[in-house]
Amino acid sequence: MSVQDIFNAINEFRDTEIVNLVQAEVDAGTDISEILDNGLIGAMDEVGKKFGEGLLFVPEMLMAAQTMKAGLEVIRPLLADSDTKPRGTVIIGTVKGDLHDIGKNLVAMMLEGAGFTIIDLGVDVEPQAFFDAAKENSAELVAMSALLTTTMPAMEEAVKLIKDAGLPTKMVIGGAPVTQAYADKISADGYSADAPGAVELARSLIPGD
């Protein structure tokens, strides 16, 4: 068994086998980042490539996503830091019009593992809902995810709502089409390319000690 088997299982939508394959790698002591980067996430990149080339269609992307999610659940408990201290509250969600939630879920899991309290608003989240949740929960951070270029403007709307109201909540963004330049353009407080980076970013914006 190898990380390549995890990669292959996702590309072949073998959602009943994935749990055992990921568990076997965990039991073998394979690094979690190796399982994630070259197995689970790497496989989704391959699925996206095939979709872009017209070799796969939406139902297959969905089956791959279900398989990936089942694999991700196996490593969820392992994402907790050993020296976790309670930190601030993070509101997280995928922006309005966008149904992609795997990256958002991974970011949420890693932030939770790092000691943040997570309020996950799910997918297709209106800018006003980010604002309301930030205000009601006195959240330190709002983290928004977008996977479609067409849904990125919803991030700008949410940032504007929160900044204009003078809430102290910091706003951070991410997702495949998002860049640091875009974060600067919409006056977000930060951007990260991946989930471990989102944890570093949250720690830098909300120092816990």
Ligand code: B1M
């Ligand atoms: Co969609 N899809 N999809 N899709 N899909 C992409 C994103 C696409 C790039 C595929 C392609 O064309 N090659 C393309 C977008 C093109 C664009 O706009 N740039 C695309 C398209 C076009 C579409 C539809 C429009 C297809 C259609 O209907 N014709 C449609 C849109 C639906 C909608 O949202 N309204 C659609 C639908 C779907 C499914 C529902 C079938 C499914 C999603 C299922 C689900 O999420 N539950 C799906 C999938 C699976 C993908 C791909 C293949 C994989 C996405 C994924 O989960 N990656 C994707 C291709 C790709 O990304 N290579 C694709 C793994 C995940 C771990 O990575 O989410 O990038 P990612 O998260 C990363 C980082 O981005 C970062 O951390 C994570 C890694 O550590 N990150 C953050 C994410 N959020 C963050 C927030 C932060 C910080 C970091 O906050 C601070």
